[in-house]
Amino acid sequence: MSTHTVSSSAHTARTSVQIVSGIFGAVFLLVGILGFVPGITKDLDTMMFAGHHSQAALLGIFQVSVLHNIVHLLFGIVGLLGLKSRRLAKTYLIVGGIIYAVLWIYGLVVPMESMGNFVPLNTADNWLHFVLAAAMITTGIVFGRKAHTAPQR
Structure with a gap:
């Protein structure tokens, strides 16, 4: 049987995830x-607000709408909340x-000019979403495995 002693500095250190x-x-x-x-x-x-009729493009590349920007803001807030909890961080990722x-997948299946493209999405968005999916899932699994803490500065 082993005991686990946690120093007070471990409570303030953040894990990699x-x-x-x-x-x-x-x-x-x-x-x-x-956006x-x-x-x-x-x-x-x-x-x-939503839909494929929005011609606004972040950096002139990624089609956005008010809804799309709000989703990014919400994802940002939850990601920052992950700084407080290892479990939340891993789950978020x-x-x-x-x-x-x-x-x-939705962006690949739904025609870009259809009413179903309510977010809105274009080809650049679709590929960015693929990269984000791979990066978030991979980092969530890899960094979420162990509770190694990053050094405090």
């Missing part, structure tokens, strides 16, 4: 904000990755 969750969260939050910024988002004046995998 928490740091990765925080990084994803910060990026999603930034993307959600930038509303003229110049960063091309054709911002055409942005709709894996479940978030699964959501992005479903969104990737």
